[in-house]
Amino acid sequence: MWQTRPFKIEAKAGQTLAFCRCNRSKNGPYCDGSHAGSGISPYVVKFDQDKAISACGCQQSKNRPYCDGSHSKIIPA
Template structure:
């Protein structure tokens, strides 16, 4: 199962100064987080993101976004 089979965004809560690594290859077994699967599927390195404030990231779960890996609402179209 691909991380894009969900069809709706993953909502990722991060705290100020917290670092997360978001999968961009689509093969993670722990979506939306990177699990190193890109080493066997060289389709994209993870996005390393450090929060500047407490926030919730909306990570694409449909594979149709034009703003990868973040959701742009394409799942609603």
């Protein structure tokens, strides 16, 4: 787990972000290349417009790289 809440990200139009899928990144929620050799590739998202997103921080979301609220189920409020 990177943190107990989502990462709030202000993506910009034209920006491409690579989000970690392997859970090994030391720079979550972003890919830092730690997946090398695992056969796993990051979620690569290109934003067509400025967009505020909540990226999964707990690594449990079923809708990664986005938060689906799963952190609230595994971490008591």
